[in-house]
Amino acid sequence: MKRFILISAILLLACTSASASGKESVEGGFDMQEYLFGHVLDSYQWHITSWRGHHLSIPLPVILFGQEGPAVFLSDKLEDGSSYKGFFIPEDGPNKGKIVELDSSGNQVRPIDISITKNVLSLMFSAVLLVWLILACSRWYRRHDVLHEAPTGIAALLEPIINMINEDVIKDSVGPQHERFSPYLLTAFFFILINNLMGIIPIFPGGANVTGNIAVTLCMAIFTFISVNLFGDRHYYKEIFWPDVPMFLKAIPIMPVIEIVGMFTKPISLMVRLFANIFAGHVLILSVVALIFITASMGPVLNGSMTLVSVLFGIFMDCLELLVAFIQAYVFTMLSSVYIGMAHPKRKLTQ
Numbered sequence: 001m002k003r004f005i006l007i008s009a010i011l012l013l014a015c016t017s018a019s020a021s022g023k024e025s026v027e028g029g030f031d032m033q034e035y036l037f038g039h040v041l042d043s044y045q046w047h048i049t050s051w052r053g054h055h056l057s058i059p060l061p062v063i064l065f066g067q068e069g070p071a072v073f074l075s076d077k078l079e080d081g082s083s084y085k086g087f088f089i090p091e092d093g094p095n096k097g098k099i100v101e102l103d104s105s106g107n108q109v110r111p112i113d114i115s116i117t118k119n120v121l122s123l124m125f126s127a128v129l130l131v132w133l134i135l136a137c138s139r140w141y142r143r144h145d146v147l148h149e150a151p152t153g154i155a156a157l158l159e160p161i162i163n164m165i166n167e168d169v170i171k172d173s174v175g176p177q178h179e180r181f182s183p184y185l186l187t188a189f190f191f192i193l194i195n196n197l198m199g200i201i202p203i204f205p206g207g208a209n210v211t212g213n214i215a216v217t218l219c220m221a222i223f224t225f226i227s228v229n230l231f232g233d234r235h236y237y238k239e240i241f242w243p244d245v246p247m248f249l250k251a252i253p254i255m256p257v258i259e260i261v262g263m264f265t266k267p268i269s270l271m272v273r274l275f276a277n278i279f280a281g282h283v284l285i286l287s288v289v290a291l292i293f294i295t296a297s298m299g300p301v302l303n304g305s306m307t308l309v310s311v312l313f314g315i316f317m318d319c320l321e322l323l324v325a326f327i328q329a330y331v332f333t334m335l336s337s338v339y340i341g342m343a344h345p346k347r348k349l350t351q
Contacts, residue, residue: 036290040209040282041097042119044075044089048204058204060121062087066101066111075115087111119216122208126194133158133190165189165333173337174344181340184227188220189333196278196325200318211328212279214271221267224336229263232343266339270332277328281321288314 046058059076064087077084078099081091086101090108099115100108116124133154140155151159170185171178195210210216240259291310295303 036283036286039207039286040212040279042117042209042213043097044078044099044115044117046118046121046204046208060118061116062099063114063116064099064111065114067103067109071111118208119210119213122195122198122205122210123216125205126191126198126210130187130190130194162186165330169330169334170337173334174341177344178337180231181227181337184223185333185337185340188223188336189329192220192274192332193325193329196328197322199278199282200321200325209279209282211274212282214275217271217275220274220332221271224270224339225264225267227336228266228339228343231340236343266335270335274328274332277324281317281324285314285317285321288317 044062045060048056048058050056057076059074062071062073062075062078064071066085066087068086071085071087073084078087078089081088087099088101089099090096093108095108095110098110099113100110103109136154137158140151140153144151150156165186166178166182170182174181174185192211195216198206199209199211201207240263241256243255243259288310292303292307295306
């Protein structure tokens with residue numbers, strides 16, 4: 001019951017914050033596309049809420065290398081279409097939402113941009129949180145005798161999860177060499193899980209759509225691709241370039257081409273699966289909350305009833321997203337373990 005009340009309070013706070021930020025849109029016609037993508041896409045500032053027409057946001061560091069050299073400043077310098085040191089953010093066109101500058105011909109060009117955006121800051125926070133959790137767990141084991149004491153605190157929370165993933169997923173899928181890959185796979189699991197959970201929390205420092213950003217899932221997929229193909233044994237590459245199939249299939253060669261394509265489609269599937277599920281979940285929850293704004297001009301009775309439906313269904317979706325957050329981290333780790341295990345086929349057979 002306490003958890004239900006807590007989730008309800010968080011969702012109501014999210015609805016209040018979204019309602020405040022969407023008030024002007026309701027008065028001038030609700031822009032669903034702007035509302036959705038304004039919440040799920042990356043930005044140069046961290047929007048907290050709006051109060052009486054004023055936006056409360058945390059400006060983030062902008063780090064650029066433009067035509068005139070490097071430039072470092074806070075993102076509030078570029079608010080409301082302002083220009084600073086020749087840089088500005090266009091409100092439409094192909095570079096909408098991105099910092100650009102004008103070249104000698106008056107064309108918009110994008111500088112080298114390594115700014116600390118909302119997603120980047122959230123990644124940093126999640127990384128620090130993950131390191132703190134692991135070190136806190138490690139500190140407990142250094143200070144206590146595990147043969148005579150049951151884990152408590154963070155150690156009690158993490159130990160069953162680590163054992164489940166390591167014993168039931170990594171060890172079974174990778175095989176005898178699982179200890180070499182367990183650090184990466186466990187790190188990937190907890191990193192994805194923490195970012196998934198932080199994305200569900202609608203208040204700072206949560207709410208960033210990190211694992212719903214395809215650039216982040218691409219990096220995770222590249223790490224798995226490297227782990228598979230850099231450490232694969234000779235039997236793995238023999239099955240790719242000289243598989244045990246009839247000679248005419250080797251001579252054409254059909255099977256080697258299929259296997260090489262498969263080397264890249266596996267990480268691509270990891271990337272797209274994680275990105276699509278998390279992105280779709282965020283959009284679905286935001287769409288449910290948007291019913292409040294869409295029905296705002298349809299009278300208090302309809303708007304009030306739809307607000308109640310929106311909040312209740314939103315609570316249900318948030319609970320479902322908690323399950324999805326774990327499942328997606330689990331699936332990414334499981335498939336990565338399977339792909340790594342496939343790179344050591346002979347060792348798995350002799351286990």
